Amino acid sequence: METIQSNGYNIYFEDSLTQLVKFIEQGKYSRSFVLTDENTSVHCLPLLQQYLGEDGNYDLIEINAGEESKNIDFCVGVWKMLIDFGADRKALMINLGGGVITDLGGFVASTYKRGIDFVQIPTTLLSQVDASVGGKTGVDLDSIKNIIGTFTQPKAVFMAAEFFKTLPDRQILSGLAEMLKHGLICDAAYWDKLKTSDLSLPSLELVHRSVEIKNEVVTEDPHEHGIRKALNFGHTIGHAVETYSMLHDSDPLTHGEAIAVGMVCEAWLSNKKAGLSDAELAEIVEVFGKLYPKHKIADDSYPALFTLMQKDKKNQGNKINCTLLTRIGQFSIDNICTEDELCDSLRYYTTL
Amino acid sequence: METIQSNGYNIYFEDSLTQLVKFIEQGKYSRSFVLTDENTSVHCLPLLQQYLGEDGNYDLIEINAGEESKNIDFCVGVWKMLIDFGADRKALMINLGGGVITDLGGFVASTYKRGIDFVQIPTTLLSQVDASVGGKTGVDLDSIKNIIGTFTQPKAVFMAAEFFKTLPDRQILSGLAEMLKHGLICDAAYWDKLKTSDLSLPSLELVHRSVEIKNEVVTEDPHEHGIRKALNFGHTIGHAVETYSMLHDSDPLTHGEAIAVGMVCEAWLSNKKAGLSDAELAEIVEVFGKLYPKHKIADDSYPALFTLMQKDKKNQGNKINCTLLTRIGQFSIDNICTEDELCDSLRYYTTL
Ligand SMILES: NC(=O)c1ccc[n+]([C@@H]2O[C@H](COP(=O)([O-])OP(=O)(O)OC[C@H]3O[C@@H](n4cnc5c(N)ncnc54)[C@H](O)[C@@H]3O)[C@@H](O)[C@H]2O)c1
Ligand SMILES: NC(=O)c1ccc[n+]([C@@H]2O[C@H](COP(=O)([O-])OP(=O)(O)OC[C@H]3O[C@@H](n4cnc5c(N)ncnc54)[C@H](O)[C@@H]3O)[C@@H](O)[C@H]2O)c1
Ligand SMILES: [Zn+2]
Ligand SMILES: [Zn+2]
Numbered sequence: 001m002e003t004i005q006s007n008g009y010n011i012y013f014e015d016s017l018t019q020l021v022k023f024i025e026q027g028k029y030s031r032s033f034v035l036t037d038e039n040t041s042v043h044c045l046p047l048l049q050q051y052l053g054e055d056g057n058y059d060l061i062e063i064n065a066g067e068e069s070k071n072i073d074f075c076v077g078v079w080k081m082l083i084d085f086g087a088d089r090k091a092l093m094i095n096l097g098g099g100v101i102t103d104l105g106g107f108v109a110s111t112y113k114r115g116i117d118f119v120q121i122p123t124t125l126l127s128q129v130d131a132s133v134g135g136k137t138g139v140d141l142d143s144i145k146n147i148i149g150t151f152t153q154p155k156a157v158f159m160a161a162e163f164f165k166t167l168p169d170r171q172i173l174s175g176l177a178e179m180l181k182h183g184l185i186c187d188a189a190y191w192d193k194l195k196t197s198d199l200s201l202p203s204l205e206l207v208h209r210s211v212e213i214k215n216e217v218v219t220e221d222p223h224e225h226g227i228r229k230a231l232n233f234g235h236t237i238g239h240a241v242e243t244y245s246m247l248h249d250s251d252p253l254t255h256g257e258a259i260a261v262g263m264v265c266e267a268w269l270s271n272k273k274a275g276l277s278d279a280e281l282a283e284i285v286e287v288f289g290k291l292y293p294k295h296k297i298a299d300d301s302y303p304a305l306f307t308l309m310q311k312d313k314k315n316q317g318n319k320i321n322c323t324l325l326t327r328i329g330q331f332s333i334d335n336i337c338t339e340d341e342l343c344d345s346l347r348y349y350t351t352l
Numbered sequence: 353m354e355t356i357q358s359n360g361y362n363i364y365f366e367d368s369l370t371q372l373v374k375f376i377e378q379g380k381y382s383r384s385f386v387l388t389d390e391n392t393s394v395h396c397l398p399l400l401q402q403y404l405g406e407d408g409n410y411d412l413i414e415i416n417a418g419e420e421s422k423n424i425d426f427c428v429g430v431w432k433m434l435i436d437f438g439a440d441r442k443a444l445m446i447n448l449g450g451g452v453i454t455d456l457g458g459f460v461a462s463t464y465k466r467g468i469d470f471v472q473i474p475t476t477l478l479s480q481v482d483a484s485v486g487g488k489t490g491v492d493l494d495s496i497k498n499i500i501g502t503f504t505q506p507k508a509v510f511m512a513a514e515f516f517k518t519l520p521d522r523q524i525l526s527g528l529a530e531m532l533k534h535g536l537i538c539d540a541a542y543w544d545k546l547k548t549s550d551l552s553l554p555s556l557e558l559v560h561r562s563v564e565i566k567n568e569v570v571t572e573d574p575h576e577h578g579i580r581k582a583l584n585f586g587h588t589i590g591h592a593v594e595t596y597s598m599l600h601d602s603d604p605l606t607h608g609e610a611i612a613v614g615m616v617c618e619a620w621l622s623n624k625k626a627g628l629s630d631a632e633l634a635e636i637v638e639v640f641g642k643l644y645p646k647h648k649i650a651d652d653s654y655p656a657l658f659t660l661m662q663k664d665k666k667n668q669g670n671k672i673n674c675t676l677l678t679r680i681g682q683f684s685i686d687n688i689c690t691e692d693e694l695c696d697s698l699r700y701y702t703t704l
Contacts, residue, residue: 076424079493079500111463114490114501138466141431148431149466150502 001208006133006215007153007222013208016158017051020094020119023156024052027117029092032058033082035105037065040097043166044123048096058094059085063104070100070139072148078108089113092155098124098171099131103146106137110152119156123163125175125202126256129182129210132157134218151222159211161204172200173292174256177234179206180287181263182213185230188329195287229333232323237342238262240308244301253295260292264352265345266322272341274324274332284328285352297350302343309342353560358485358567359505359574365560368510369403372446372471375508376404379469381444384410385434387457389417392449395518396475400448410446411437415456422452422491424500430460441465444507450476450523451483455498458489462504471508475515477527477554478608481534481562484509486570511563513556524552525644526608529586531558532639533615534565537582540681547639581685584675589694590614592660596653605647612644616704617697618674624693626676626684636680637704649702654695661694 001013012019024032032052036045041062052058061081063069082091093116095105102120109118122128138149164172176199183191190209197206214231221228242258253261267284270276297305309320320342324335353365364371376384384404388397393414404410413433415421434443447457447470454472461470474480490501516524528551535543542561549558566583573580594610605613619636622628649657661672672694676687 072424072428076493083494083496083499107463111459111500111502113499114488114503136466141428142435144435147435147465148463150463151466 001205004208004211004215006157007135007219009153009156011132011157011159011211011215013159013204016160017048020121020156020158021051023119024092027092027155028090029117030088030090031085032092032094033085033087034058034060034094034096035078035101035108036060036062036096037069037098037101038062039065040101040123044096044121044163047160047162048094048121063101065100067100067140070104072139072141074104075108075139078104079112082108082112087112087116089116091116093118094121095119096121096123097127098122099127102127102131103136103138103149106152106154107139107149110137110150115152117155119158120154121158121160124167124171125164125207126171126178127175128159128207129175130178130214132159133211133214135222159204159207161202161207164201169200170254170257172202173260174254176202176291177256177259177263179210181231181233181259182210184263184267184284184325184328185233185323185331186213186217186329188327191328199291227333229321229323230331233325233331234259234263234266236262236309236312236320236322236337237265237305237345239312240305241295241297243308244305245295248301257292257295260288261295261297261349264288265342265349266324268345268348269322269335269337269341270324270326272345273335273337275326276324277327280325280328289352294352297346302346305346306339306342353557356560356563356567358509359487359571361505361508363484363509363511363563363567365511365556368512369400372473372508372510373403375471376444379444379507380442381469382440382442383437384444384446385437385439386410386412386446386448387430387453387460388412388414388448389421389450389453390414391417392453392475396448396473396515399512399514400446400473415453417452419452419492422456424491424493426456427460427491430456431464434460434464439464439468441468443468445470446473447471448473448475449479450474451479454479454483455488455490455501458504458506459491459501462489462502467504469507471510472506473510473512476519476523477516477559478523478530479527480511480559481527482530482566484511485563485566487574511556511559513554513559516553521552522606522609524554525612526606528554528643529608529611529615531562533583533585533611534562536615536619536636536677536680537585537675537683538565538569538681540679543680551643578685581673581675582683584685585677585683586611586615586618588614588661588664588672588674588689589617589657589697591664592657593647593649595660596657597647600653609644609647612640613647613649613701616640617694617701618676620697620700621674621687621689621693622676622678625687625689627678628676629679632677632680641704646704649698654698657698658691658694 004011093109095102122132135151135153138146141147238259241261245253271281319336322335356363445461447454474484487503487505490498493499590611597605623633671688674687674689
């Protein structure tokens with residue numbers, strides 16, 4: 001599998017941790033710091049240690065797992081550890097974890113002494129196929145996601161499918177939704193391949209194709225003006241469903257599970273408004289139906305869901321801008337949808 | 353006075369607040385936010401309001417005055433106000449104040465929603481001649497200065513000498529030290545001009561020349577590898593004196609007052625080691641002697657001062673790297689000084 005060149009850095013697939021060792025040697029860093037969370041310390045660090053050695057070659061900084069850690073207080077904690085360890089401008093930060101670790105670690109590194117080098121080792125499917133490309137770092141504030149952050153590219157990204165072995169099934173499903181999205185918006189052949197693959201433990205080849213697609217989209221439109229909106233497919237409704245679930249459900253949906261709901265609804269809208277055929281809609285519904293458990297959307301939640309869609313930063317005022325499919329493998333941006341249409345699509349999902 | 357072009361942005365001198373109004377109009381910003389501290393709200397905001405209008409055209413965010421505010425807690429406060437005001441990605445932040453406001457405001461803006469536009473209106477002499485150029489933003493953590501920050505250029509800088517009228521004398525003297533430094537390292541004619549000017553209220557022409565000099569140095573060496581070290585003249589000893597004073601004096605030295613002490617000491621070292629003539633040393637001593645009150649340096653503080661010099665990020669290990677003068681208007685970097693030499697220079701200052 002070829003190394004992918006993103007915005008000034010490489011994303012390694014083949015033998016990637018050997019590449020990491022080379023990268024560190026060539027970088028002449030004063031010191032390496034590995035950032036983990038409680039889970040990746042247990043499940044992912046041992047593999048890394050086989051390459052870096054167990055002692056003396058780096059300092060370890062561990063934070064609590066989960067989105068609740070993705071805030072400024074934890075940044076201050078990590079900054080202070082870097083200070084205590086005497087990290088200077090030639091230090092390297094190695095972020096080993098899911099999107100929380102790579103987003104927070106990237107932000108901390110991009111602001112420590114006005115920026116030190118960092119590399120990403122994403123250990124969840126979602127962070128490999130999504131967070132690894134695009135240069136977004138960030139943390140939450142006042143429960144607003146990613147409101148504080150920078151655009152800073154890592155110096156390299158290292159992928160390994162070994163990490164998936166310890167991932168809970170729902171984490172696999174979460175990343176898978178973004179992969180299915182990549183197929184739906186840009187590459188019908190990839191979508192077909194996903195349909196027929198064993199998706200309980202996705203292969204690195206599949207990850208590679210997803211990263212390629214996201215990389216192409218992001219490189220063409222680094223500042224989210226045009227075609228990057230393609231990546232929003234499923235997200236207008238999905239984000240609202242995700243936030244609503246977080247506020248109301250005892251066991252909330254993951255990001256990908258919510259996006260899966262959103263993609264079914266927005267596929268229906270695509271069929272109504274953008275030319276997606278009945279057969280293609282049926283196919284999309286079938287694929288998601290097999291993979292994802294049905295989510296209950298109560299009738300009386302529609303107004304709240306619509307309000308959430310309006311608040312989404314990608315929309316202005318009353319009009320809700322959706323990215324839809326003209327057919328499988330092809331998207332169309334800036335489709336204005338009304339409240340009625342959006343609620344009808346939720347209703348459609350409910351009847352399935 | 354000509355507008356100075358720095359790294360992708362303009363620094364306006366002539367009619368600068370009229371230029372600001374134009375800048376805002378052309379920028380099509382969704383909203384402007386003015387950041388002030390208690391003092392600049394009183395002394396500087398009224399002038400700005402004459403141009404922006406008093407009501408409705410911007411939201412005001414005020415923080416406490418002083419270096420104690422330059423930390424992450426105050427950043428969180430400002431970020432939350434931006435959120436509460438509904439600031440979006442097309443918002444503009446206008447930092448109206450001294451270096452604390454321009455450094456903190458720049459950092460907050462460069463990280464809010466991964467970066468919104470900001471402009472600087474520096475209101476102290478120090479912030480006009482120094483902080484306005486170079487793209488450094490930042491805040492302190494654990495009393496380590498500027499340890500968290502970014503390199504982000506403002507979209508424009510607007511200078512006005514009117515602000516100096518309300519500045520305390522010691523704040524004038526603080527900025528003046530950097531101006532004298534600019535003359536000493538790069539421009540003998542400017543140094544001569546400063547010597548014969550009324551420096552109780554420096555003219556915008558003088559500020560302009562200082563900004564030009566700093567801009568040339570920084571543009572040639574954006575990442576502090578070579579000639580940017582010229583700007584360190586007086587700072588090796590000056591920083592140590594500043595920190596020591598902060599820790600021990602009831603009324604600590606300002607940055608510039610400490611740098612003035614440092615420049616006298618380092619002029620003596622320049623005479624001993626780098627070719628500065630006896631006459632030039634005498635001239636430098638006389639100019640600083642007239643402008644700055646004598647600072648007491650106790651004999652038993654020398655070891656502590658030397659330790660502080662060693663900790664300075666610009667040095668490695670035992671060797672202390674100084675920028676010295678070969679003559680007035682010409683510098684030489686990377687002069688290695690021993691503990692004895694440095695202490696002798698402090699002793700020299702004390703005997704004056
Ligand atoms: N920067 C971007 O462009 C981008 C893109 C998408 C998502 N994100 C961010 O990513 C975050 C979500 O990503 P995520 O789902 O990876 O979150 P996460 O980092 O919270 O990981 C999910 C859970 O899996 C655990 N885990 C990680 N790797 C494991 C492994 N190999 N084995 C067992 N457990 C493991 C983690 O400890 C955590 O409990 C969100 O904060 C989101 O904002 C960022
Ligand atoms: N970014 C850079 O390149 C750079 C360069 C030099 C200094 N700095 C930073 O700048 C800071 C020091 O700058 P400073 O001395 O301007 O600090 P400051 O902002 O604290 O200002 C000094 C005092 O003057 C008050 N003040 C400001 N303008 C006034 C006016 N017009 N009239 C009356 N009072 C006024 C302030 O409220 C404050 O009390 C430090 O934090 C330093 O790290 C940054
Ligand atoms: Zn997503
Ligand atoms: Zn200085």
